[in-house]
Amino acid sequence: MSTKPTLKSIAADLGLSITTVSRALAGYPDVSPKTRERVRSAADRVGYVPNESARRLVAGRTNAVALVLPYPSDEAYDPYVNDPFINELLRHLSHALQRLLQIDLIVSYAHRHDDMLNIYQRFVRGHRVDAFFVPRTQVPDPRVDYLLENGVPFVCHGRTEHSDEHAWVDTDARSGFAAATRRLLELGHERIALLNLPTEYFTSTLRASGYTDSMSAAGLPVNVASCDLRMESGYQTALSLLQSPVRPTALLCGTDIVAVGAMRAIRELGLAPGKDVSVVGADNLPLSRLLEPDLASLTYSYEDISAVMVDMLEHQLVERTIIPDHHLFDFQLIERESLGPCVSH
Amino acid sequence: MSTKPTLKSIAADLGLSITTVSRALAGYPDVSPKTRERVRSAADRVGYVPNESARRLVAGRTNAVALVLPYPSDEAYDPYVNDPFINELLRHLSHALQRLLQIDLIVSYAHRHDDMLNIYQRFVRGHRVDAFFVPRTQVPDPRVDYLLENGVPFVCHGRTEHSDEHAWVDTDARSGFAAATRRLLELGHERIALLNLPTEYFTSTLRASGYTDSMSAAGLPVNVASCDLRMESGYQTALSLLQSPVRPTALLCGTDIVAVGAMRAIRELGLAPGKDVSVVGADNLPLSRLLEPDLASLTYSYEDISAVMVDMLEHQLVERTIIPDHHLFDFQLIERESLGPCVSH
DNA sequence: GTTATTTTCCGAAACGTTTTGGAGCGGGTA
């Protein structure tokens, strides 16, 4: 192994200048085919790979992107929920970045919101990354404000207050929830309750309005409860909904983990999920398929959405500036056992 | 914002040399308290953070560590399995690295094994990272061979063929499975089957021998089946075990996801998991608690294990060399509803 | 044979930091 190969060592071996070796490998036309070949083979032989730190320094860019996630220990939701969603995103983002752009993805965790901003600052000021992915947008969202102020490129998963000023992708939550609600109506359900996400997430408003649209169109009263992203919360909320005088026959849930809690509440009351009470989740987390009965869920392709996010990021990285853009993905209902026709009355 | 603050710009503002500014901020004693204070406040005012690329270049270290994971698309196991385990590890590793050592964690995904090695090479040769975390050790493990050959520090989660030459942490799978088996025996079970992990994972041998130890000590015959890390595989394997003439009354599973499949098989045959047939999993994945009945599982603290891994890595980073070390964690049985006394006969 | 043009190569600067090896100065000691 001895010492790591550098441009200098290769140049010395070949009796060439550092410049020529560098330009040969970079494919510039001002080096003769013969020398280029000589350089190429020498570089291959010693397994030369440019020192990334040096390259970053001179280029003024890092070829690294950060994904900063909430560290769910003392937060108002448990890891079980969060993880599958984040994991799917992470996996596809990292893979696409590496393969397409040779860019590293740095994953970091932050406790609370001010801690979150500190981390963003450290990354930006220390020139550790060129850009960010911002998951689970909220309203207001200080992360987005900071990045906009400082001209740092980023792509959000979810819309924000300043959607027209930056790049984002999102699911068409309004149409998706409207369609899911219509499907429940079709199946004869009339007392449909929505277990919505916390209102600080941008998407929760959209999900609620999709549901409300369809209910109103059918001339039926809405029934919206709010719970956070924990199974326990879904359980409690469902329990109180189901114990009301006019029991809902269908529960539409803001996300799958809430639906898991809801199913538990249904069983607790001696009812059968998918028969006595239908349950529909959202985000189609992997666990949905592990349940019995397995869970109907609104879904979209994490792979497609990640590909678009990487694409949007690439444009911004090339131009070294924020470029607004957006893309909406369909939210499609996957029907599974937890969804059935209305049987009551 | 204008242009980013650098040592040079601060030095110019203050009429000092770059050296002095650098040394003042680094806390060297050869700068007077007065100037140090002047420099500190100036740096704070402009929000100076050292350029990480420059720092990396001169230090010859990157302050970055890589975690390379398998990208489970065409592999013989599904995301559901892998994710929760990896996620727990990732979360705690990243957090500890950042907080304690100010080191970035780069997450990358590789398709197959040769692709995996390419990624390791690119990271090492390109000076992109100083060290690696190596999860889910196998036997043989080309990743470990490569890192050992090249003198790159790393910490394994799991033992390897060369355990005495590097740092690793692991759960005491042998004792854990032996104890779990003893507990099942205590509860009156005699026909206990093991649904073991694929043999390429180092830990699968240990788990099997723990089980075998306890069964042999009780003078009972062993019944070991092998399945891979997918629910479907657990389902199929359990189904065939349960349909044999002498049906097992307890299934000990190599990991939780397999146990989920096993529970499904049990229900399929009209039996009740936790009553007719007990099920015990391992790794205590978050989903275990979401199931009904919830799943008894062998567990350990991901947080503790991550802390030790980071600790071991730190020693190696400081010394810039591979330092063998190891730590075994207890594998403790969490009893939940899926585990009950033997009722048959 | 001279001049213009292309081809091929290279020296030097730059990116921003850390570190090495002093320099200058004032005060104390012999």
Added chain:
DNA sequence: TACCCGCTCCAAAACGTTTCGGAAAATAAC
């Protein structure tokens, strides 16, 4: 006076790369 010492400060080199602006050599044009 001469010497040493401690306290502050700084110029310059180094890390490995890319790129700018030529220079030398080979080729073409007259």
